[in-house]
Amino acid sequence: MRSVPPAGLSRADVIAGLSVALVLIPQSMAYAELAGLPPHHGLYAAGLPLIAAAFLASSPYLQTGPVALTGLLTLGALLPLAPVGTAEYAKLAALLALVVGIARFLVGMFKAGWVVYLMSHSMMAGFLSAAAILILSSQIPGALGGAAPAELGVLPRAWHGLTNHGDWEAVSIGLTVFTFGVIVVAGRIHPLIPGVLIAATAGLGFSLITGYSGGTVGEIPRGLPPFTLDLPWEMLPALIVPGLVISVIGFAEGVSISRVFASEDRQHWDADREFLSKGMANVVAAVTAGLPVGGSLSRTSLNRLAGARSRWSGLVTGVAVLAFLPFAPVLSALPRAVLSGIVIAAVWKLIRLQDLVTIWRASPLQAVVAWVTFGATLTMAPHIDRAILIGIALSAVVHLWQELTPSVVSKRERDTLTMDLSGVLWFGSAAALEDALFEQLAEEQDVRRVVLRCSGLGRIDLSGATVLREMVDHARRAEIELTVTDVPDHALRILSAVGLVTSSGTGSASDS
Secondary structure (H helix, E strand, C coil), X not given: CCCCCCCCCCHHHHHHHHHHHHHHHHHHHHXXXXXXXXXXXXXXXXXXXXXXXXXXXXXXXXXXXXXXXXXXXXXXXXXXXXXXXXXXXXXXHHHHHHHHHHHHHHHHHCCCHHHHHHCCHHHHHHHHHHHHHHHHHHHHHHHHCCCCCCCCCHHHHHHHHHHCHHHCCHHHHHHHHHHHHXXXXXXXXXXXXXXXXXXXXXXXXXXXXXXXXXXXXXXXCCCCCCCCCCCCHHHHHHHHHHHHHHHHHHHHHHHHHHHHHHHHCCCCCCHHHHHHHHHHHHHHHHHCCCCCCEEEHHHHHXXXXXXXXXXXXXXXXXXXXXXXXXXXXXHHHCEHHHHHHHHHHHHHHHCCHHHHHHHHHHCHHHHHHHHHHHHHHHHHCCCHHHHHHHHHHHHHHHHHHHHHCCEEEEEEECCEEEEEEEEEECCCCHHHHHHHHHHHHHHCCCCCXXXXXXXXXXXXXXXXXXXXXXXXXXXXXXXXXXXXXXXXHHHXXXXXXXXXXXXXXXXXXXXX
16 A cells, blocks of 8 residues: 655655656557547647646646547537638637536535436446447558548448458558557566667657658657637537546546556545546647647556645646657657557557446346447447437446346245345335235235335335335235345334334334
8 A cells, every 4th residue: 555645746646747758658649630620739738727627636646648539529519611731720629628628617616416327337438448449440540551531430430441452551550469468568578678768769760760751750840739719619519418427538538547546555536636637638729729638548557657745746647748849840750650659559459349238147237237338339339429419328227227127036934924135225126015915915915014124225215104104004904914024224214204113123013
């Protein structure tokens, strides 16, 4: 267990922040391309937004900036609105970042961080695997060195790239494979080895030495990012829903690792402060020609392994990126195939179809949520924000369906029927319990005594307690002794209020 980090900037924070910056510089460019933007917009989103986030952050490790999932969500939101790579598209990305920032800031300000728990594990499992497939598919044309029509969707562009063998370039394929291999092998040797930096440096060196003629990053503006509010405000209504989706999904996916680290180190973690932090980061990204940003799983892990002691390591990372911007044009010869390899290496492990199989074995109903979300995400791309809303709605329906049907396990011994109850007993499920009891009594006419064991029940509301009381009365009129036993402590008060149990937690028809 680590000790609680000091509040001030330490030497360890500087070292960790610089270590993350070395990875973030090429990675942010790759994620900007994934979002449909020129790579330098990724650099803009990796500087000042990180500095702004540091002042409000709760976690000492969480690193902000462009991330793969948020990049894909950004692409899905903007692809129907403007041509990829254009100035109009870049302004829409900045406006989307503003929507995301304001939404997150409001969530944090009103202490509504609980909204992230509206997304079930099953829904997220289905969505993340499908999103990873889409991200990998988006990189196939660049990885193969070919080009696909921009108006095609993510999966059709991938299919176009795979089937047009004549457009393949052996050198681009080799650079992609090399980049992927370096990053994966470096991570397996030791997490602190900067595989992304090594691969990017090698790819840049290869391009400069050989005069590589394939696709490269191209011109990168020199200097600090521009400050502007010249945004397409008339398009704001079209960005509200995708912005709200990104603000929640991007937050949940990125900050989960920081919550785990806080638990391991026995540190305080505040979801509302993290919402404020990420909200401020996105607002700054919006006014500095950036794109929506979030918390990074890989860079947060690297930050912790590198010895970060406080949230100021993120500030160091942002300052380092800003300091690099005047020299950024040196990366103009970096092959795009290297950027594709960086993205592929970052997300390939997120395809976890085995998790969907495991969910099916554990709960077929939850598996329906996972697989429907998975299928909707793939088929509705680029409108994957709609697939997420479908997954959330389906999760709510499945939950309500399960809540409407309390679990009843019956056991018969002579003339006594024992029923073990579990679930939640509320006005929506009480009738189902009553029906289950009296249907069984109708089938087994010789039962003279019924025992309802309530130890497995969770919440019991007044309607549920009243139905239990009525069941006791009905049983008495049918000359059946109905006894309520093993009442949980939390239900004693409400069951006592309807005259069903005594302070001992037991009641029967004779108690009336």
